[in-house]
Amino acid sequence: MCHLLQNTPMNYTNNSVDMSSGAYYTTLEVAKMLGMAVRSVQLMVDRGDLQAWKTPGGHRRITRDSLERWIKGSRAGVTGVAAMHGGASLRPSGRRRHSVHVPRILLIEDSAHFQGLVSTLVKQRYPAIELHVSADAIAGLVSFGHLQPDLIIVDILLPGMDGATLITGLRNHALFGNCKLVVLTALDAQQREPYAAALDGVDVVHKPRLVQELPPLIEAALGHLLANKDAAEEPAPAANGGALALAPSEPPPVKAKASKARSSKPKAKAAGKSGQQPAG
């Protein structure tokens, strides 16, 4: 007896499910294709995003049709489709490749208020950075596999998955590589205790202090990329006194505006742990 998950039982003898090996994938195979954690794929099955059945041993078998439908309907296509067609264009480190690397941040935050504040802040101070936003944990994990950001900023309390699971899932992600992680939370130090293990070694920003504490962390994580980008976009010095110097076809690169933070050294971890703000 096998079961199509999402409360649709189906018998092994029922041929409406094609049991040939090419018609379904294991959870691990899908996780590799999408660049996601196995647990994330299991959750997608449980949520009904992917159609699956269970073997007598309890292992999920995900239908190829549902996976292809999901890839077409989502933005997870780059990693997933590339993997399916053997065309993944990744560096050995798992990072995406660009002629000029555009620093990229993924924000996973369900509060529209703080989505707006982070967006405004990044736009204002770091116009060269691409910011992408996901409003829940599952969408965030999917976007992570797709976007391969250089920095991920994640809220702890999100719909779809508890924060500790999300952070652990991100850090175990096949593509996590050198991606930096910053946690953004309205929880004060005491309220964060249940998440202590997941937050170990992670920079934490208390939301009320976001404007002061996030920019130094962004600079610490992406400053070298911003510098590289500026350098890469500088017109090449002319070897013959400038006669053959190419005029840039675009306006001069916009230099990331310096943060108003007085020190480039991140202080957020200590500040976040001190919990000086009211319970948040």
Place this chain on the structure above:
Amino acid sequence: MPRCEQVALQSLFDNDSDLYLAFRDACIEQFVHDFQLAAALLVAQQDRAAFSRLAHSLKGVLNTLGHTEISPLAHALQLEAERADWPELQRLWLELRARMVAAFGLDALA
């Protein structure tokens, strides 16, 4: 600008009044949707987790804007969302809502 907001502007926004006011304006726009969501959740009386997240979000926003006199109400609502009966949640919500309406001049929403 109320005193509490001036303090937040100085202590949390490094006196960047443009950023503070842009955030405040965006929050006021979003409060309309938050109020609608709360009303819907209270009518449905099913999704305590969503109600808790909404209260949690408002708590963080109110603290960031400097309204630390109101944020404890949001914090209490967040805690109660997991255990209190719905009439009690309704009472707490109306109290929080009234304070927000007064603090941000949201009379048109009241």
